Amino acid sequence: MSNKSSVEPITQQYVIPGTDFTRAGEASSKVKTILKRLGYDPDAIRRVAIAMYEGEINMVIHAHGGTAKVEIFPDRVEIALCDQGPGISDVSKAMEEGYSTAPDEVRALGFGAGMGLPNMKKCSDDMRVHSIIGKGTDVYMTIRVRGTGN
Numbered sequence: 001m002s003n004k005s006s007v008e009p010i011t012q013q014y015v016i017p018g019t020d021f022t023r024a025g026e027a028s029s030k031v032k033t034i035l036k037r038l039g040y041d042p043d044a045i046r047r048v049a050i051a052m053y054e055g056e057i058n059m060v061i062h063a064h065g066g067t068a069k070v071e072i073f074p075d076r077v078e079i080a081l082c083d084q085g086p087g088i089s090d091v092s093k094a095m096e097e098g099y100s101t102a103p104d105e106v107r108a109l110g111f112g113a114g115m116g117l118p119n120m121k122k123c124s125d126d127m128r129v130h131s132i133i134g135k136g137t138d139v140y141m142t143i144r145v146r147g148t149g150n
Contacts, residue, residue, distance in 0.1 A: 009071035009078075010034065016056050016083075018065030021109060027068045028052035034072065035145075044145035047123040048077050051141050054116040054123075055081040061102050061112055062086065063136065076125075079141045087133040095121065095129075 012034070014027035032049040052068065059066040063085025071078040088094050094101075095117050102112020117139075121127050124141040131137040 007074055009073045010038075012068075012070045012072070014068045014070075016059045016065045016068055016081075018060060018063065020065075021057075021060060021111065024056045024060045025053050027056060027070075031070050031072075031077075035077070038072070040145050044077070044143060048079070048143050048145075051120045051123040051143065052079060052081075054119045055079070055139055055141075057111055058116045059083045059085070061106050066136075074145075076145055077143045079139075079143070081139040081141075082136065083138075084136040087135055088129070088131040088137055089133060091129050091131055 012027075012031060014030070016027060017023050028049045031052060032045055035045045035048060052070070055068070059081065063083035066081060066083030066085070069080040069082075093099050096114070097118045098114040100107075100112050100114035102114075106112040117129070120139065120141060123143065125144045126140075126142040128140045129137065130140075
């Protein structure tokens with residue numbers, strides 16, 4: 001997370017449960033509610049919710065869960081999604097729409113279509129992926145927002 005502002009952010013931290021598709025999306029839903037309450041721009045809220053949801057699903061599918069840290073500033077939302085999964089062997093390839101390493105049973109549930117990272121990138125103003133095979137993956141996203149903020 002960066003420190004681009006002297007305003008103290010609203011900080012939220014969530015544990016993303018692994019292999020539980022029924023709870024995937026809870027963190028993004030909670031952040032969406034906070035942003036609505038604070039009066040943020042609806043488009044920014046949508047982008048934050050999509051980016052976080054896609055990240056949560058990726059952690060459930062590939063990493064048996066992880067953590068999400070969200071910092072809400074008046075002008076931006078910063079999200080750090082971290083897991084201790086298998087890591088991504090080819091981040092460039094994983095960024096391609098339609099590329100997926102999800103198992104067939106996950107695809108049968110309607111997940112794993114290979115749009116997670118590409119959708120996260122589309123919804124973010126800045127996104128960095130740091131992955132180490134056998135150690136895990138960290139995704140950092142910044143989404144600029146308009147509206148009243150905190």
